[in-house]
Amino acid sequence: MVRYDKNDAILANIAAAFEKRLRTPCDVTLEIDQTLGEYTGVVEDGRIAAGSHSQLMEAAGRFLRNPAVRGSFPSQKPLCGMYFASHFGNYTDEAPLEELYEYIDDLGFWGVNTLKMWLDLHHFRNMGEARHKLERQKALYRHAKSMGMQIWLTTISNEAFRDSVRALRADWTCGHDGYVYPLNDHFHVEICPSKPGGLDLIKHYRRAMLEEFRDVEFDLISISPYDEGGCSCSACAPWGGNGYLRTVRELIPIYKEYFPNARFVMSAWQFGTFLENKTVEFERLADVLHNDEGFRDVAYLVSEPQYAQYAVTHDMGRPIIGFPEISMFRASPWGGYGANPMPGKIGELYDKYGDKLSGIMPYSEGLYEDINKILVLRAHRDGSPTAKTLREYLGYELRIEGELLERTARAVEAMEATLARKWDRTTHRVEILDPEKIPFIEKEITEIHALLPADVQKSRRWLHLYYRALVDGALLRAGFERSEEVREIYRRIMHLCHLENATGVYQRPDVDDVAITEVYPDSEESDIEPTPEAQNQN
Ligand SMILES: [Zn+2]
Secondary structure, three states: OEEOOOOOHHHHHHHHHHHHHOOOOOOEEEEEOHHHOOOEEEEEOOEEEEOOHHHHHHHHHHHHHOOOOOEEEEOOOOEEEEEEOOOOOOHHHHOOHHHHHHHHHHHHHHOOOEEEEEOOHHHOOOOOOOHHHHHHHHHHHHHHHHOOOEEEEEEEOOOOOOOOOHHHEOOOOOOEOOEOOOOOOOOOOOEOOOOOOHHHHHHHHHHHHHHHHOOOOOOEEEEEOOOOOOOOOOOOOOHHHOHHHHHHHHHHHHHHHHOOOOEEEEEOOOOOOOEOOOOHHHHHHHHHHHHOHHHOOEEEEEOOOOOOOHHHHOOOOOOEEEOOEOOOOOOOOOOEOEOOOOHHHHHHHHHHHHHHOOEEOOEEOOHHHHHHHHHHHHHHHHOOOHHHHHHHHHHHHOOOOHHHHHHHHHHHHHOOOOOOEEEEOOOOEEEEOOOOOHHHHHHHHHHHHHHOOHHHHOOHHHHHHHHHHHHHHHHHHOOOOOOHHHHHHHHHHHHHOOOOOOOOOOOOOOOOOOOOOOOOOOOOOOOOOOOHHHHHHO
16 A cells, blocks of 8 residues: 555655556555655655655655665755657657656656756747647646656747748858857747847747746746857857857846746857857856856756866856757667667766766657666666666566566667668668677567567567667668668557657658658758768767
């Protein structure tokens, strides 16, 4: 029997989700105990307690995975979140809400305590057009909040609706004002805050959006510089140390009108990527964070040391939240080939930079990188090595035990070497750069599949691993061409991930007949080569 204080609605929700996941009945009391502090949980005989709801969920998750566990479990990091990218008809956009609620709960038991999303204005002409997505996002935020998680609204500083005022649009080009690369993923509808009326229009669009979100109680709000966003014009350059700072300074009071209790987050994502001078944006941001009262409500800074180390080697005046890459690395369409486990890379990044970060907010496009999410989370939560977490994951989520567990873990680990691939979206050819282990993985995963109980064989987490093994085997047999066998597995992946309506080139498995020539069909395309960093991400 699971006992808890029935007057605590959040605790009741956690208890219900906990009970649903219990594999064997037990007598246990779930309890909020303020004396433990916000980020510590304990598991004792008959009692699971923590100083906050999300930490209680984390402690309860330990018990679900191992009912014999006992001890006190402080989190190394206060902020362990997940960014659910929601765009181009991807998994967050299209999966049934009930499935996503379950998934949020699953992640909570692994230690996610914050959910972040972005309502990308560029998809719409006005908030009326955004209604469907808005309501879905609000439902997801409310669910996360009902489980005791923090909720985080992320925005781009100068973003705009797709029919934004043409004369006030931002520059994204390079070859001037210190810019040596064009701005990454710029939609070309963003607004320049330096043009007369530009800042007013940015504020106007922002208010239109915030008005619709006013009944959601955000804990954190970020205002980001680039990707997609920014302006490289002479008056805004260098964006991260000039136009961006002016825009954020003006926007914070507006956000505060709607969400007076929210803490703010700024971002150094892609600072230095496009400019010849790699440090000027960091230097100017550090200066205002240290000295400018207009930025006093900024609680955190997002920066990812995998791509730029300045923020973790200099005093930026704020704790740093990492933005580790788990979704897009070296294989596109993202998730188009099933699971993409990267235990080696994630472990390496954590060993290098883990102690420099106060939290993490991985970028998620779907369930296909579920293993990566858990590996990152457990590393930052309690320093758990990725090899150990992977086995814990396979044991708990897929109920694989004993010798079979080790076999499965080895096959999944081998998938990292065969992940990198070059996709030609015109010919549909996919060249896997290091195919050596593909036959081993396919043989192992196929044999293991036959030994699993029927419900595990059909589970979404297993199918992502299974399809990856199958599609890589099929690609190898077809000389990396899109054979009918390959295409059929792509279709199965599409159905598994609810991507039938996905419009994004990088979100939709390569099932269609057409040669894909445009990444963002509604934006003007730049004919300038993207940066090496951007190419690496894609
Ligand atoms: Zn500008």
